[in-house]
Amino acid sequence: MKFVLSTALVHFCFITLPLSAQAQEEVKLELSKPGKPFELTIHKMSGGITVTGHDKDYLIFRLPKFSMVEPQPNNRGEGLRKIQANSQNVEIEEIDNRVSLTSKNWKSRGKIEVLVPFKANLKLSCLNEGNILVENVDGQLEVQNTNGGITLSNISGSVIANALNEDLKVSFQRVDPEKAMSFTSLNGNLDIAFPNSLDATMLLETHNGDIYTAFDIDLRQEMQRDEKKNGDRRRIAYKSQIIGTVGKGGPEITLKTFNGNIYIRKSE
DSSP: OEEEEOHHHHHHHHHTSOTTSOOOOEEEEEOSSTTSOOEEEEEEEESOEEEEEESSSEEEEEOOOOEEEOOOOOTTTTTOOEEEOOOOOEEEEEETTEEEEEEOOTTOOSOEEEEEESBOEEEEEEEESOOEEEESOEEEEEEEESSSOEEEEEEEEEEEEEESSSOEEEEEEEEOTTOOEEEEESSSOEEEEEOTTOOEEEEEEESSSOEEESSOEEEEEEEEEEEEEETTEEEEEEEEEEEEEETTOOSEEEEEESSSOEEEEEOO
């Protein structure tokens, strides 16, 4: 079964409402195979993404509202009111429990909200002017945000996440004992809370920050040697890496940031 919400539908719903009103398009999406594992993929150019688990076997999408904003002074628009009524340019597609939402409009900065069944595999990415929030989800999460933060709360399963320029915060209820995980940032802090019973091997790295932990970690340092030759030129580089064993050890968990701190907490 394939389901597509065309952009035209979204436009029609919006333009039938007064421009002064705040409208929101809500879409209920039934899965082809209710109760079975499914995957949700969202790529958004501008604006945030919020995904929340609920005790239903269908998804609900809430698309951005209209808004009217005050104009910035300019030569031709002085004294006029600006209406923020850009096309949403959103497409939702479902086929065999694989759901995707794509939003390509750079000016559509509103937040997209999605309610999903608790057991969900998510692939979420955002580029500009928005944070990614996920709560009460059990599954495999892949989350990427270039210019916004990431907060994942009450998560079960595994996570691969990168918040390039902002903070990354994750709180686990349960981790998948068979899956490797990765939490990275360039300019943000990593704040990750794991269950008390965690067994893992941690790869820790920060260049301009500090590392704090609530766990007892057996630490060791390894040196990696990299040698390259280019004609008569020879380059040898050494890089150190901190490796820590938590509990009995287990799958690798990478925590790496360049200009931030790393906080390793115990889940409450």
